[in-house]
Amino acid sequence: MSLFDFADGREGYYGDYGGTFLPEILATTVEELRLCFRKCKEDPTFWAEFVELMRTYSGRPTPVSYLENLSSKLGGARIYVKREDLNHTGSHKINNVMGQGLICKRLGKKRVIAETGAGQHGFATATMAARFGFDCKIYMGAVDVARQRPNVFWMENLGAEVIAVQDGQRTLKDAINECLRDWVTNMGDTHYVLGTACGPHPFPEMVSFFQAIIGKEARQQIIQEAGKLPDRVYACVGGGSNAIGIFQGFMDDNVELIGVEAGGHGPDSGLHASRLAYKDASVGVAQGFKTYFLQNDDGNMLETHSIAAGLDYIGINPILSDLWEKDRVRFEAATDEMVRDTLKLVMRTEGLIPALESTHAFALAVAEAPKMGKDEVILINQSGRGDKDIFTVADTIEDDHWKEFIKDKAVEYGA
Amino acid sequence: MVLEQYLRDRLQQKNLLLMTHVVCGYPSFDDNWRELEIMAEFGVDMVELQFPFSEPSADGPLFVKANQQAVADGVRPADCFEFMRKVSEHFPFKVLMMGYYNTAFKMGHETFITKLSAAGGCGYILPDLPVEEAGELHTLSKPKELAPIVLMTPTNTDARLKILGAAAEGFIYAVARKGVTGGQTEMGDDLKAFIAHCRQHTNLPIAVGFGVSQKADLDFLRGKADIAIIGTAALKAWENGGEDGLRTFFSGLLG
Numbered sequence: 001m002s003l004f005d006f007a008d009g010r011e012g013y014y015g016d017y018g019g020t021f022l023p024e025i026l027a028t029t030v031e032e033l034r035l036c037f038r039k040c041k042e043d044p045t046f047w048a049e050f051v052e053l054m055r056t057y058s059g060r061p062t063p064v065s066y067l068e069n070l071s072s073k074l075g076g077a078r079i080y081v082k083r084e085d086l087n088h089t090g091s092h093k094i095n096n097v098m099g100q101g102l103i104c105k106r107l108g109k110k111r112v113i114a115e116t117g118a119g120q121h122g123f124a125t126a127t128m129a130a131r132f133g134f135d136c137k138i139y140m141g142a143v144d145v146a147r148q149r150p151n152v153f154w155m156e157n158l159g160a161e162v163i164a165v166q167d168g169q170r171t172l173k174d175a176i177n178e179c180l181r182d183w184v185t186n187m188g189d190t191h192y193v194l195g196t197a198c199g200p201h202p203f204p205e206m207v208s209f210f211q212a213i214i215g216k217e218a219r220q221q222i223i224q225e226a227g228k229l230p231d232r233v234y235a236c237v238g239g240g241s242n243a244i245g246i247f248q249g250f251m252d253d254n255v256e257l258i259g260v261e262a263g264g265h266g267p268d269s270g271l272h273a274s275r276l277a278y279k280d281a282s283v284g285v286a287q288g289f290k291t292y293f294l295q296n297d298d299g300n301m302l303e304t305h306s307i308a309a310g311l312d313y314i315g316i317n318p319i320l321s322d323l324w325e326k327d328r329v330r331f332e333a334a335t336d337e338m339v340r341d342t343l344k345l346v347m348r349t350e351g352l353i354p355a356l357e358s359t360h361a362f363a364l365a366v367a368e369a370p371k372m373g374k375d376e377v378i379l380i381n382q383s384g385r386g387d388k389d390i391f392t393v394a395d396t397i398e399d400d401h402w403k404e405f406i407k408d409k410a411v412e413y414g415a
Numbered sequence: 416m417v418l419e420q421y422l423r424d425r426l427q428q429k430n431l432l433l434m435t436h437v438v439c440g441y442p443s444f445d446d447n448w449r450e451l452e453i454m455a456e457f458g459v460d461m462v463e464l465q466f467p468f469s470e471p472s473a474d475g476p477l478f479v480k481a482n483q484q485a486v487a488d489g490v491r492p493a494d495c496f497e498f499m500r501k502v503s504e505h506f507p508f509k510v511l512m513m514g515y516y517n518t519a520f521k522m523g524h525e526t527f528i529t530k531l532s533a534a535g536g537c538g539y540i541l542p543d544l545p546v547e548e549a550g551e552l553h554t555l556s557k558p559k560e561l562a563p564i565v566l567m568t569p570t571n572t573d574a575r576l577k578i579l580g581a582a583a584e585g586f587i588y589a590v591a592r593k594g595v596t597g598g599q600t601e602m603g604d605d606l607k608a609f610i611a612h613c614r615q616h617t618n619l620p621i622a623v624g625f626g627v628s629q630k631a632d633l634d635f636l637r638g639k640a641d642i643a644i645i646g647t648a649a650l651k652a653w654e655n656g657g658e659d660g661l662r663t664f665f666s667g668l669l670g
């Protein structure tokens with residue numbers, strides 16, 4: 001089953017979702033990008049170049065680890081983890097970014113811009129820009145700048161300019177708006193490195209294309225490590241790029257695919273970012289594409305919340321919206337509370353430190369594994385590592401030693 | 416077409432028409448009304464009433480603030496239609512809806528067209544709705560004589576301008592430069608060439624917007640374009656000087 005065999009006149013659509021809804025001024029730029037991407041996709045040497053770059057620069061292939069302690073503690077399915085956290089810069093975001101770096105080179109552009117939520121995508125883009133010699137500007141909501149300072153620190157030191165976006169709710173969606181404003185102004189020399197499988201065509205397809213490397217590797221690896229295909233694959237879903245990345249490896253198999261969204265404070269709290277698992281979202285058109293959005297009856301977007309900055313987004317990958325409606329992907333939500341507990345459990349039993357985003361996938365797997373048989377296999381996509389979340393995690397577990405350290409530092413800096 | 420004919424009639428008397436813009440409910444509907452009274456005093460020919468949207472990604476800082484404030488104040492599309500009805504009944508100028516596509520999409524195309532028509536609107540400008548996606552709305556607009564306004568931009572290829580020209584009704588909204596609303600536009604040879612280029616692909620009146628803010632800009636556009644679009648500059652004048660500020664602004668613009 002190919003997700004990208006578009007019907008005539010429906011290029012960029014997945015069922016009813018996707019499309020290109022942009023100001024006319026970008027029509028030529030987006031068309032140029034679409035054609036460049038088509039050429040690259042059809043050229044096998046391009047994929048080979050990408051894989052080689054990821055091997056030598058980012059440590060791919062990332063391994064699949066068996067979580068023996070956790071599996072036996074839960075007493076159900078055998079749990080395996082695809083280790084995207086072991087990429088350079090600590091998450092799957094680098095896959096898409098290095099791929100788009102190669103595209104940007106072919107487009108002959110010298111400047112890149114990107115939005116970022118958790119900062120992982122901005123961090124990866126700043127890294128790519130340094131490596132390829134591009135100028136780089138990162139837009140990040142002011143709320144996210146405040147909660148993800150370690151990534152801001154690295155972006156700036158890698159030579160990127162980080163703009164704290166003060167509009168709207170000052171998170172990921174507002175950073176995307178700001179990127180669109182930059183792009184309509186500077187499209188001549190600038191490529192917009194969108195960080196997830198959202199936005200106007202060809203972005204969902206292009207981001208999925210590069211992230212497919214996760215699923216391609218994982219399918220072979222799990223067969224080797226577990227001796228069989230997984231029964232279930234879990235991935236967290238913010239915009240939906242790591243999920244579509246790993247899911248693509250198992251599209252044609254009898255494997256259940258589970259997307260886990262940010263449940264925040266729960267279903268009726270109004271403080272979450274679950275577009276499909278909860279009932280608050282409806283179909284709309286914003287930020288260049290049609291999909292399910294958390295919006296009110298007037299089509300204005302709602303506030304969203306998650307403990308994980310990278311999942312805190314109003315819209316969702318249009319490919320996933322379609323796969324959900326076709327019952328090919330099941331959607332669930334993990335609340336902030338579940339995520340906190342799961343993180344502690346995974347750290348103590350396995351010595352893994354998943355990003356708060358990725359911990360959502362773990363949380364659902366941990367909840368469901370005990371009800372599964374010992375012969376069954378679970379594969380979790382650990383999309384990133386949790387180092388960046390040190391401030392948030394320290395806050396929620398109220399770590400006294402950490403607080404003392406911060407106070408001492410503050411004194412040292414003359415606060 | 417009602418709107419096109421209206422514009423052609425006006426163009427018999429004036430060589431450059433004026434279209435202005437207000438963001439509905441910002442700072443308030445009362446302020447909007449007083450702004451519109453001044454605009455009418457100065458003989459403005461058309462007004463775009465922007466329906467506020469939470470993600471105004473094609474707007475510059477001042478309109479972004481206006482959209483967000485209005486949304487935060489609870490301004491809803493129903494309020495905007497109601498306001499539009501009062502405006503179109505009271506004022507001599509023609510009124511258009513301007514906004515983002517999701518506002519129309521969420522209420523449904525038919526509802527949108529019906530309400531717009533009932534409110535006395537003459538057309539609509541949805542800058543994030545490309546012509547490929549506008550087919551159904553355009554079809555529904557025809558029996559109501561509503562003009563779907565198409566934008567032409569300096570980055571469009573000839574092939575694209577041809578498609579845009581074929582889809583357009585009422586008038587063409589020619590975007591004077593790259594970028595978002597607000598900010599400066601250089602009124603020079605490039606713009607002159609761009610307007611001429613648009614003419615090759617349409618017989619409709621051409622309105623030029625983005626960065627049109629002063630008398631010199633209007634002088635430049637006279638003889639080249641048919642309509643000048645004043646957006647951010649008028650809101651800035653209102654914010655800085657209220658009624659007096661806006662009157663002074665229009666006196667300077669048209670003096």
Ligand SMILES: Cc1ncc(COP(=O)(O)O)c(C=O)c1O
Binds near residue numbers: 196240241
């Ligand atoms: C580690 C990690 N996982 C997941 C995500 C969510 O993005 P996506 O759903 O596109 O994979 C992010 C986003 O910032 C992230 O940093």
